[in-house]
Amino acid sequence: MRVGKYLGALVGAAAAVALIGAPHLAHADAMADAEALIKAHQVPPDYKDPGPAFDAKACMKDKKMLTIPLTMANPFNAEIAKAMQAAAAEVGFELKVWENQLKIDQWVQGMAAAEAGGYSLIDLQGGIPPAALGPQIDQARAKGIKVTTTHLYDVTQELPTNLDGSARMNYTMAGKLMASWAFTRTGGKPNVVIIGSDEIVPTAPFVKSIQDTLKSYCPDCKQQYFNVPVTEWATKIQPSVQSALVADPSINFILPIYDSMSQFIVPALRITNRLGDVKIASYNGTPFVLDMVRNGEVDMDVGESLGWIGYAGIDVNMRILCGVTPPVMDLNTPLYIFDASNIKSAGEPANFHSGYGDKHLAGFRKLWGLEK
Secondary structure, three states, rough: OOOOOOOOOOOOOOOOOEEEEEOOOOOOHHHHHHHHHHOOOOOOOOOOOOOOOOOHHHHHHOEEEEEEOOOOOHHHHHHHHHHHHHHHHHHOOOOOOOOOOOOOHHHHHHHHHHHHHOOEEEEEEEEOOOOHHHHHHHHHHOOOOOOEEEEEOOOOOOOOOOOOEEEEHHHHHHHHHHHHHHHHHOOOOOEEEEEOOOOOOOOHHHHHHHHHHHHHHHHOOOOOHHHHHHHHHHHHHHHHHHHHHHHHHOOOEEEOOHHHHHHHHHHHHHHHOOHHHHHEEEEEEEHHHHHHOOOOOOOOOOOOHHHHHHHHHHHHHHHHHHHHOOOOOOOOOEEEEEEOOOHHHHHOOOOOOOOOOOHHHHHHHHHHOOOO
C-alpha cells in the first residue's frame, strides 16, 4: 500500500523509539553484496510469468469482480483501480470499482453491493485492513464470494484465515534496497534513523528487513527506529528528526519507509543545516517525491509501476476464481531504483508510470491466452 498526502484513518499506535545495534559478525563481502543488489534493481524492469498460463477469457466468461480501494481520493489507489479495469476489459469480464472516501461505512456498503450484485470476488485494494470488515467478509464468503487483498501484506506475512488469497508486495526487498543504499552511500558507515508507522499492516516486516540487513552488513553501525502514526506525520516527523540530529550530529541517513514522509523530513534538515549532508532514501515512487529526487532533496526512491500492480492483482484474483494451480499469492512486480542518474525517465513532473516500461502488457496478454 502507499500512504501519501492523504493520511489514512487507520488504527493508531503509540509513538516509540528503539535503539538497535547488538554486535554480531558481519559477512565478509558486505559492500560487494550491497552494490550487487542495488545494481540488479537499477536495470529497467523485465517481465516474468508469475505462474502457469491459462485461458482467462474462457474461465472468466461468467464471473465478475468488485474492488474496494482504500480511498479513491488517493491517486495511488485510483491508478491501481484504473489498471485493474483495463486488465478486466482486455480479458472481457466486469470489474466494478467501489468509489469511497476512506470511510468504513462506505467499505461496508461496497461489501453489501457485491453480495446483492452477484459478484464472484471482492478485492480489498491498497490498504484496507481485513480486520475492519470481519463480519462482512465472513458473510460474503458464506455466500460463496471469494475475498482477497491487493498490495497490503508483505510476502513474508501469513494471511488471515478469513481471506481466500492475497496479491502480496515484497516490502522485505524494498527494505533491503534502502539499507543497502545507505550502506554503500556512506562508505560502509551508516548511522541511520528509520521512520515507520506501526499501525500499517506491512510495517513490521518492512522495518525488520532494514534493521536486519544493516546489522548483517555492519553490526556495530548505529540505527534508531521512530514509530510515527500516520495521523501524526505532519506534527511529529519533523521535530523527531530535528531532535535526533541535534542529539547525534553523526547521523548521515534518514530512511522513511513510506516516501511521502519525506516532505516532513526535509524541513528538519533545512532547520539543522543538514540538507545535502544527511541523505534520504525511501520507497513508493510517489510522483512528488520523485520530483524531490530530481531537486536533490531525496537521494533515492524505490518505485514500482502501478499499472503493473493492477494487472498483477487481476492475475492473482483470476487464478483464484479459475482454480489455477499452483496458486500465486504475490504480486511479483519488480522494484526499480530512481536516483539522480535516471530520474529524467520518471517524467517532468514525475508521474506514476514513466520509467518502468510496459513489458508487463504483452507478458500478461500472452499468459492469459489473449495473444500468441
